[in-house]
Amino acid sequence: MKHIISLLMENESGALSRVAGLFSARAYNIESLTVAPTEDATLSRMTIVTSGSEDVIEQIIKQLNKLVDVVKVLDLNDGRYIERELMLVKVKATGPFREEMKRMSDIFRGRIIDVADGSYTIELTGSGSKLDAFLEALDKAAILETVRTGASGIGRGDRILKI
Amino acid sequence: MDDRTPQISGAEILIRCLQEENVKFVFGYPGGAVLNIYDEIFKQNHFKHVLVRHEQAAVHAADAYSRATGEVGVALVTSGPGATNAVTGIATAYMDSIPMVIISGQVPTPAIGMDAFQEVDMVGITRPCVKHNFLVKDVKDVASTIKKAFYIAASGRPGPVVVDIPKDVTALTAVFDYPKSVEMRSYTPVIKGHSGQIKKAVKLMLEAKRPMVYTGGGVVLGDASEMLVKLVRELGFPITNTLMGLGGYPATDKQFLGMLGMHGTYEANMAMQECDVLVAIGARFDDRVIGNPQHFFNKNRTIIHIDVDPSSISKRVKVDVPIVGHVQSVLAEINELLQADTKRPEAASLKTWWEQIEAWRSRKCLTYAKSTEVIKPQYVVEKLWEVTKGDAFITSDVGQHQMWAAQYYKFDKPRRWINSGGLGTMGVGLPYAMGAQLAHPEAQVACITGEASIQMCIQELSTCKQFHLPVKVVNLNNRYMGMVRQWQEFFYGNRYSESYMDALPDFVKLAEAYGHVGMKIEKPSDVEAALKEAFSPALKERMVFMDFITDQTENVFPMVPNGKGLSEMILAEEL
Numbered sequence: 001m002k003h004i005i006s007l008l009m010e011n012e013s014g015a016l017s018r019v020a021g022l023f024s025a026r027a028y029n030i031e032s033l034t035v036a037p038t039e040d041a042t043l044s045r046m047t048i049v050t051s052g053s054e055d056v057i058e059q060i061i062k063q064l065n066k067l068v069d070v071v072k073v074l075d076l077n078d079g080r081y082i083e084r085e086l087m088l089v090k091v092k093a094t095g096p097f098r099e100e101m102k103r104m105s106d107i108f109r110g111r112i113i114d115v116a117d118g119s120y121t122i123e124l125t126g127s128g129s130k131l132d133a134f135l136e137a138l139d140k141a142a143i144l145e146t147v148r149t150g151a152s153g154i155g156r157g158d159r160i161l162k163i
Numbered sequence: 164m165d166d167r168t169p170q171i172s173g174a175e176i177l178i179r180c181l182q183e184e185n186v187k188f189v190f191g192y193p194g195g196a197v198l199n200i201y202d203e204i205f206k207q208n209h210f211k212h213v214l215v216r217h218e219q220a221a222v223h224a225a226d227a228y229s230r231a232t233g234e235v236g237v238a239l240v241t242s243g244p245g246a247t248n249a250v251t252g253i254a255t256a257y258m259d260s261i262p263m264v265i266i267s268g269q270v271p272t273p274a275i276g277m278d279a280f281q282e283v284d285m286v287g288i289t290r291p292c293v294k295h296n297f298l299v300k301d302v303k304d305v306a307s308t309i310k311k312a313f314y315i316a317a318s319g320r321p322g323p324v325v326v327d328i329p330k331d332v333t334a335l336t337a338v339f340d341y342p343k344s345v346e347m348r349s350y351t352p353v354i355k356g357h358s359g360q361i362k363k364a365v366k367l368m369l370e371a372k373r374p375m376v377y378t379g380g381g382v383v384l385g386d387a388s389e390m391l392v393k394l395v396r397e398l399g400f401p402i403t404n405t406l407m408g409l410g411g412y413p414a415t416d417k418q419f420l421g422m423l424g425m426h427g428t429y430e431a432n433m434a435m436q437e438c439d440v441l442v443a444i445g446a447r448f449d450d451r452v453i454g455n456p457q458h459f460f461n462k463n464r465t466i467i468h469i470d471v472d473p474s475s476i477s478k479r480v481k482v483d484v485p486i487v488g489h490v491q492s493v494l495a496e497i498n499e500l501l502q503a504d505t506k507r508p509e510a511a512s513l514k515t516w517w518e519q520i521e522a523w524r525s526r527k528c529l530t531y532a533k534s535t536e537v538i539k540p541q542y543v544v545e546k547l548w549e550v551t552k553g554d555a556f557i558t559s560d561v562g563q564h565q566m567w568a569a570q571y572y573k574f575d576k577p578r579r580w581i582n583s584g585g586l587g588t589m590g591v592g593l594p595y596a597m598g599a600q601l602a603h604p605e606a607q608v609a610c611i612t613g614e615a616s617i618q619m620c621i622q623e624l625s626t627c628k629q630f631h632l633p634v635k636v637v638n639l640n641n642r643y644m645g646m647v648r649q650w651q652e653f654f655y656g657n658r659y660s661e662s663y664m665d666a667l668p669d670f671v672k673l674a675e676a677y678g679h680v681g682m683k684i685e686k687p688s689d690v691e692a693a694l695k696e697a698f699s700p701a702l703k704e705r706m707v708f709m710d711f712i713t714d715q716t717e718n719v720f721p722m723v724p725n726g727k728g729l730s731e732m733i734l735a736e737e738l
Contacts, residue, residue: 010349014286014298025291055477062474068295068315071349163348 002031002051004076004083004153006161007064011037011044015069019046022067028052028060032085032128032150043071043163047152049128052159071163080156086123087131089138090145093120097142108134119144127151170336173302174199177333180309183341186237188228188601189213190221192621194241195281196268199333213601213630215624218245220594222252223620226261226323227591227598230581231556233386235316236263238597242270243281246327247288251588253323254292258585260384262321264312271331272300294322302335307342314345319352320472321384351466351495356469356488356496364467364484365500367440371514373436373519374400375438377423379452380407380584381445381470381490388412388577390494392445397501399513401520403431405446406569414573415553420520421529424452425723426566428529430520432721432729436461437519443468445490448480449585456480458728469493494616521614526589528698528734529570530719538687540564540639540713543694544571547609547637550694555579555607558595560616563645566719568611578660590619596634597626607698614640614710624677627706637699638670641715649718653733674708685712 009015015034016108023030031049038045050060058077064073076083091101093115105112105122108130114121130153135146155161171179177200181189190213194203204212215221226237227448236256240249246267256263270279285299295315297308305328312324366376382391388411395402395418402412403423412419421428425437435441435453441464446452453459456479468475468482469490476485486493544567548554559565559570559582574580581599583591595611610617617638619674627634639645647662671681680702684693690711697707720735 014290017287018290021290055481059474059478062476066472066474068347068350 002049003053003057004151005048005050005061005064005073006076006153007046007048007073008043008071008161008163009046009067010039010069010071011042012069015044016046016105018067018069019048019064022063023050026054026059026063032148034150034152045161047150074155074161076153076155079159081153081159082086082156083127083151083153084125085128085131085151086125086149087134088147089122089124089135089143090119091122091138092118092142092144094118096138100139101142104134104138108137110134113130164326165472167339172203172334172336173305173328174203174333176302176337176339177304177328178203178207178209179339180206180306181237182342184235184309184313186210187234188225189237189239190215190225190228190598191239192218192221192245193242194268196242196270196330197239197333197653198267199330200239200268200324207321208274211412213597214626215594217251217620218248219590220597220620220623220626222249222263223255223591224598224601225263226252226256227558227581227595228602229261229263229300231578231599233578236261237266239266240268240283242268242285243250243283245281245324246283246285250288250292251324253289255583255586255588255591256323257292259380259538259583260321261323261713264309264316264326265323267325267327269298269327269329271276272329273331274671277331280549281415282582284327285515289325290373293325296325298327298329299332301330302332302337305332305337306340309344310604311345311347315350319350319477326491334540347629350352352412352471353473353487353493354489358485358496360484360486361493361496362500364442364486365504367465367484368398368442369504369506371440371472371508373437373439373516374398374442374508374513375440376400376402376442376444377405377435377446378402378404378408378411378444379446381410382408385445385490386577387445387491387494390498393498394494394501397498398508399435400442401517403427403435405452405584406582409448409569409580410574410577410729413575415575420524421680422569423729425454426570426719427723427729429526429732429734431719432723432732433523435530436728436730437621439464441466443470443482444494445470445488447475448479450479453480454723454731455726457737497718526734531717531735534714535687537714538684538690538711540711540717541567541571542687543637543639543690543711544568544690546694547611548572550691550698552605555609556581556599556603558582558592558599558608558610560592560612560619561589562613562616563641563649563717563719564611564613564639566618566646567639572611578659587617592616593620593623593634593636595628596636597623597632599633600634602628608633609635609637611637611639612669613642613645614638614642614667621673623672624706628678631704632706633702633704634706636706638708638710640667640710640712641713641717642667643715645717646719652718653724667729670708670710674706679706679708681708681710683710683712
C-alpha cells in the first residue's frame with residue numbers, strides 16, 4: 001500500500017543522501033521524495049512517497065528514525081492528511097488543441113502560465129492521483145513535456161510535525 | 164576565554180580530544196593527509212600508536228581492542244587508499260555493532276572534488292557501513308565533532324563512526340575547548356524499557372511451560388552477562404547463545420544448551436523450535452541463527468524480544484512482546500520484579516521440558532570420529548581449551564575453523580570470544596589477536612584460523628614482532644577453503660571449484676622469517692604437547708605459529724542447510 005512519510009531532519013550536507021542511500025541499500029520502494037528547509041533554517045522537511053506491506057513500512061519508519069540526522073518521523077497514513085503535488089505540463093496548442101487544452105486545464109482547475117505560438121504550459125496542483133487523471137485525460141499526442149515535484153503532505157487539524 | 168587563550172592546530176586539538184576520551188591505543192598507518200596528526204602523535208605520550216602493516220588490520224585490531232575491553236576502539240588512516248583499505252574493517256565492526264571511532268585524513272578543503280592525489284569521498288563510501296560519519300570542514304568544529312563521534316559510537320546500539328578531516332583543518336588553529344557533554348535533538352537512544360511491557364514479559368516467563376532463553380551479542384556488548392546469569396539460574400530456564408553471544412552465559416553450565424543456528428547444537432535448535440515462551444535478548448533472529456523465518460514460525464510460541472535497537476525488533480520474525488531498551492537496564496528491572504514475586508514457573512512442566520531437552524542432548528550432536536592417523540580439527544580446539552584452562556581470549560577467522568572454535572571452546576566469560584559474526588570477514592583473526600593481546604598483555608591469546616584466512620592479513624606477523632605480541636596462532640591447515648569445500652560437497656556435486664589452497668607457504672619458515680616460533684604438527688599424538696609447549700612459560704613472550712595439518716575432508720555438523728528451518732538439521736551420523 002502507498003504511504004506518505006514526513007520527516008524533519010538536520011539541515012546538513014549529506015543528510016539527503018543518508019535517506020536516499022537507506023532506501024536503495026535496503027531495497028525499499030521510493031516513488032517520490034521532496035525536501036526543502038523549514039521556517040527554522042536548521043531543519044529540513046522531507047516527504048517520501050513509498051509503498052510496501054505493513055511490515056516493510058514499519059521497518060522503513062524504524063530505519064529512518066535510526067538515522068542520526070533524522071529528528072522526527074511521521075507516517076501521514078496513520079491519520080487524516082492533505083497531499084499536494086505541483087505539476088507543470090507543456091502541451092501542444094496548435095489547431096484544435098489550442099481550444100481543447102484550455103478547456104481541459106479549466107476542468108482540472110489548472111492555470112496556463114506560459115503561452116507560446118505552438119504551446120501552453122499548464123500549472124496544476126493536487127493529489128498525485130488528480131495529476132495522474134489529468135495526464136490520462138489529455139490526448140497523448142498533445143503532451144510535449146511534464147515535470148512533477150513529488151508529493152508534499154501535512155496532517156489535518158491538530159496533527160502537527162514540529163520539534 | 165579571552166583573546167589570550169592560546170590557539171593550537173587542528174592536529175593538536177585532535178590529540179587532546181583523544182586524551183580527554185582516555186584513549187590508550189590508536190591503531191594506524193601514516194600518509195600524506197595525516198602528517199600533521201602524526202607529527203603531534205610524535206610529541207605526545209598519552210596513548211600508544213600501534214603501527215600496522217595494512218590499514219584493514221588497523222581497524223580490525225582497534226575493533227578487537229574494543230570487543231576485549233568494552234572501550235571505544237580508535238583507528239587512524241590516511242586519505243584515499245588508506246581510507247578505502249579501512250572500509251572492510253569498518254563494515255565488519257558495523258555488522259557486529261562495535262563502538263569505534265575511525266579518523267581518516269582527507270585532501271585539503273580547497274582540493275576536495277578536484278580529483279586530487281589520494282582523494283576519495285570517504286564520507287560517501289562509508290555511509291552505508293557506519294553508524295554515522297562526519298566531514299570536519301572547520302578547525303573550530305574538530306573538538307565538538309570528536310566528542311559527538313565518541314558519544315554516538317558508544318551509546319544506544321553501538322557502532323563505528325568515521326571522522327574525515329581535511330589536511331588544512333589539521334594545520335589551521337583554534338582554541339581548544341572540549342565539550343563536557345553532548346546533546347543532540349536528533350539522537351536520543353532509549354535506555355529504560357517500557358515498564359508495562361516488562362511486567363507483561365515477566366508474567367509470560369512465570370507462566371511458561373516450555374521456556375527458552377536466546378541471547379546474542381547485545382548481552383556481551385551491553386555488559387549484561389551477570390544479570391543474565393542471575394535471571395536464568397533463578398528461573399531454571401534453558402539457554403542458548405548466538406555466535407556473537409558466546410560467553411554471555413557460562414558454556415560449562417548445565418543450563419547452557421550450546422550455540423544455536425546453522426551450526427548450532429541439536430538441543431538448542433530443537434528447543435528454539437518447540438518452546439512455548441521464547442525470550443530473545445540482544446539478538447536479532449538473523450538468517451544464520453533461525454534459518455528460514457517461515458520454517459521457524461510456530462503459532463504456539465510467544466516471543467519476548469529485548470533489544471536496544473527498535474529496528475531489530477520484528478524485522479525478520481514478528482514478536483509478541485517487544486521491549487526496547489538497554490539490556491542491562493531491562494534485565495535489572497526484570498530481576499527486581501522476580502525478586503518481589505513469589506510465583507515461580509510450574510515445576511512439573513519445567514521438569515518434563517528438561518527431560519525432553521535431555522533426550523535431544525543425548526543425541527550428542529558434537530561428537531566426531533576420533534583418529535590416531537590424522538589430526539581432527541575439533542580435537543585441536545578441545546585440547547586448546549584444556550591447555551588454556553578455558554581462560555584464553557580466542558579470536559578466529561571465518562569458515563569451518565570458526566565454527567569448530569565456537570562449538571568446542573567453551574567460553575565461560577564474556578568478551579573472550581572475538582570473531583566476525585555478521586560480515587564474516589576472512590583475515591580478521593590475526594589483527595583481532597593483536598588488539599586483544601594489547602588490551603590484556605598478561606592474558607593468553609590464541610587465534611584459531613585456517614591456511615586460507617590467515618593469508619589475508621599475514622603481513623601483521625610483522626606488527627606482532629614490532630610490538631612483541633605473544634599471540635599463539637592455531638592454524639587448522641586442511642589445504643582447502645574448508646567451508647567453501649563443504650558447501651561444494653553438499654550442494655554442488657563435489658565440484659571443488661577454486662577452493663583448493665595450492666602453493667601454500669612453509670608456515671614454519673614464514674613465522675621464523677618474521678622472528679617468531681614456528682611449529683608444524685602432523686600427528687594427533689603431537690597435538691597436546693605442541694599446545695603445551697606454545698603456552699609454556701618458556702615461550703610466554705614469544706609469538707608461536709602452530710601449523711596443524713588436519714583432516715582435509717572433515718565437515719562441520721550439525722548443519723541447517725540454507726533456507727531450511729532449525730529442526731531440519733543434518734547430523735554427522737546421518738550422512
